[in-house]
Amino acid sequence: MRTSAQSRTRTREVAIAARARRRSRRSxxxxxxxxxxxxxxxxxxxxxxxxxxxxxxxxxxxEGFPAGCPVHVTLRLAEGLPSLRQRATYRALLAAxxxxxERFGMRLVHWSALGNHLHLMVEACGQSALSRGMQGLxxxxxxxxxxxxxxxxxxxxxxxxxxxxxxxxxxxRVLNYVLQNARHHKIDxxxxxxxxxxxxxxxxxxxxxxxxAAPERPAWLRVARTWLLAHGWRRLGLLDIDAWPSAx
Numbered sequence: 001m002r003t004s005a006q007s008r009t010r011t012r013e014v015a016i017a018a019r020a021r022r023r024s025r026r027s028x029x030x031x032x033x034x035x036x037x038x039x040x041x042x043x044x045x046x047x048x049x050x051x052x053x054x055x056x057x058x059x060x061x062x063e064g065f066p067a068g069c070p071v072h073v074t075l076r077l078a079e080g081l082p083s084l085r086q087r088a089t090y091r092a093l094l095a096a097x098x099x100x101x102e103r104f105g106m107r108l109v110h111w112s113a114l115g116n117h118l119h120l121m122v123e124a125c126g127q128s129a130l131s132r133g134m135q136g137l138x139x140x141x142x143x144x145x146x147x148x149x150x151x152x153x154x155x156x157x158x159x160x161x162x163x164x165x166x167x168x169x170x171x172x173r174v175l176n177y178v179l180q181n182a183r184h185h186k187i188d189x190x191x192x193x194x195x196x197x198x199x200x201x202x203x204x205x206x207x208x209x210x211x212x213a214a215p216e217r218p219a220w221l222r223v224a225r226t227w228l229l230a231h232g233w234r235r236l237g238l239l240d241i242d243a244w245p246s247a248x
Contacts, residue, residue, distance in 0.1 A: 064127045065164040070109070070229040071130060072163040072174045073120040075138065078154050081145075084113040085187075085195050092148035093118075096140040098220030106133025107222045109229060112181045112196035119178045123226050134160050165228065172233035173246060175203070180245035191241060197221055198241075205238045 065071070082089060093113060101108040105125040112119045118141075124130035142155040165171045179198040182189050192198035200221055224230040 065166075067123075067125045068226050068228065070121055070123050070165050070171060070224070070226055072165060072178065073122055073134065074117060074161040074163075075120070075141070076117040076157045076161075078157045081116070081155065082149055083115040084118065085115055089145065089148050090195060092144040093141070094220075096137070096144035098218070100133070100137035100140045101220045102222055103136050104132035105129030106137075107225070108137075108220075109222055109224045110175065110178055110197045110201065112178050112193060112198070114181060114185055114187075114195075119181055121175065121178055121229070123222075123224065123229065130162065134162075168228060168232040168236055171228045172236050172239070175229075175233060176239050176243065177245045177247065179239070180241075180243070184245045184247075201239075203234065203238050204241045206241075 077084070084090070084093060090113065097108060097111065106129050107123045108120060109123060110121040122130070122133070124133060138156060138160065145155050146152055163174070165174055177184065179193065179196055179201055182193045182195070187193075192201070192204075200218065
């Protein structure tokens with residue numbers, strides 16, 4: 001049977017244990033308030049911040065290609081700029097294309113201008129020649145267009161997109177797509193698109209329909225020299241100027 005001294009000792013131990021548990025709970029509460037999370041969660045402005053507008057063209061190193069392969073190049077304007085299919089803008093565009101049509105081993109063969117982008121078909125001695133040629137042409141285009149619009153600043157949304165063409169079938173399909181791109185964008189035109197090199201293209205069925213508006217090829221528009229762009233695609237048949245272009 002416990003003595004009174006033992007009972008008092010046991011009571012004190014129980015009281016001490018209870019106080020210790022209470023202190024422990026208070027300590028956890030205070031610690032949680034001191035080190036509460038202040039990031040993440042569903043609150044406005046929380047979480048990972050976006051990196052800005054999504055890039056249209058990959059910035060990975062471009063793959064090389066042989067000199068015998070033509071290239072389909074696309075240049076897209078920055079947001080909010082005037083249309084390229086305006087007469088004053090078109091004249092500035094032609095002057096810039098003429099000045100940079102054959103430089104650094106790159107040669108411009110065909111092109112078409114849409115409201116906010118430009119399609120080019122070029123030949124180049126290799127990836128280095130294409131990069132240097134497009135860099136120079138891009139600078140010329142940006143300066144000419146800014147002068148025409150009476151502004152300064154960035155003209156193109158991103159660097160150019162390049163699609164290397166490696167077969168006659170691919171070249172024929174892209175030729176039709178580039179020269180008839182206005183129809184692809186549901187722009188109502190009759191015959192050759194006046195905002196392109198289609199009027200000087202000699203690969204239309206019937207021939208005379210594509211060249212009647214411009215019988216002489218301008219000196220700044222280069223003749224194709226690669227076998228694929230000059231001859232190879234023709235083995236699959238000439239292009240119909242009234243045919244709907246398919247995506248490349």
